[in-house]
Amino acid sequence: MDDDQDGDGWLLAQDCDDTDPAIHPNQDDLADGVDQDCDGVMDEDSAAEGALAFSELFPVIRSKTTDYDDFLELYLSVPLGLSGWTLQVGDDVSVLEERREAPGSWALLCSAGLAARVPECGVVVEPWPPLSRLEDSLVLEVEGRPIASIAWDASWGLSSHGLQADLLSLLAGGEVQELAAWCEAEPSPGRENLACSP
Ligand SMILES: [Ca+2]
Ligand SMILES: [Ca+2]
Ligand SMILES: [Ca+2]
Ligand SMILES: [Ca+2]
Numbered sequence: 001m002d003d004d005q006d007g008d009g010w011l012l013a014q015d016c017d018d019t020d021p022a023i024h025p026n027q028d029d030l031a032d033g034v035d036q037d038c039d040g041v042m043d044e045d046s047a048a049e050g051a052l053a054f055s056e057l058f059p060v061i062r063s064k065t066t067d068y069d070d071f072l073e074l075y076l077s078v079p080l081g082l083s084g085w086t087l088q089v090g091d092d093v094s095v096l097e098e099r100r101e102a103p104g105s106w107a108l109l110c111s112a113g114l115a116a117r118v119p120e121c122g123v124v125v126e127p128w129p130p131l132s133r134l135e136d137s138l139v140l141e142v143e144g145r146p147i148a149s150i151a152w153d154a155s156w157g158l159s160s161h162g163l164q165a166d167l168l169s170l171l172a173g174g175e176v177q178e179l180a181a182w183c184e185a186e187p188s189p190g191r192e193n194l195a196c197s198p
Contacts, residue, residue: 033081042081089129120190
């Protein structure tokens, strides 16, 4: 019986892909959405601060009627996988699980319930954090390293809509800006944000 089909020296029990010799527990985990080192956390060795940014926030608001209540959107400047990452909202810590690869540069983070209804939701956050506490900050971390963060700002004037980052400001100078121009907006989950009008 062949216990090491790909010949990388790791048996099936430790090798999370025994058909690919470039995947085993001794590998560096590259920024590519694949867990090369089989630890259940994606891309943790290569994710650098600023590699992604929050680009939309839609907390629960009772007056909203859209299907997309309560989601977060991230803009990814490199094709990072997010499984095993953590999201801190205030004192609450949740774990991310990627259900499908991000289409293009956008990752949509949802509760398990919303992900079951809305196919664009690619990353389940468990448990879904209470985003309605407007005084909180949101910090996305991998293995204790913060990669992206954002803090609620009262000047955003959150009322009947959610918030989006102005894409042109978010990517000013070719780099992802952490807290660029934000405005109230209709939801555009998993799609390019429109520019905030002046
Ligand atoms: Ca193997
Ligand atoms: Ca392997
Ligand atoms: Ca890993
Ligand atoms: Ca990887």
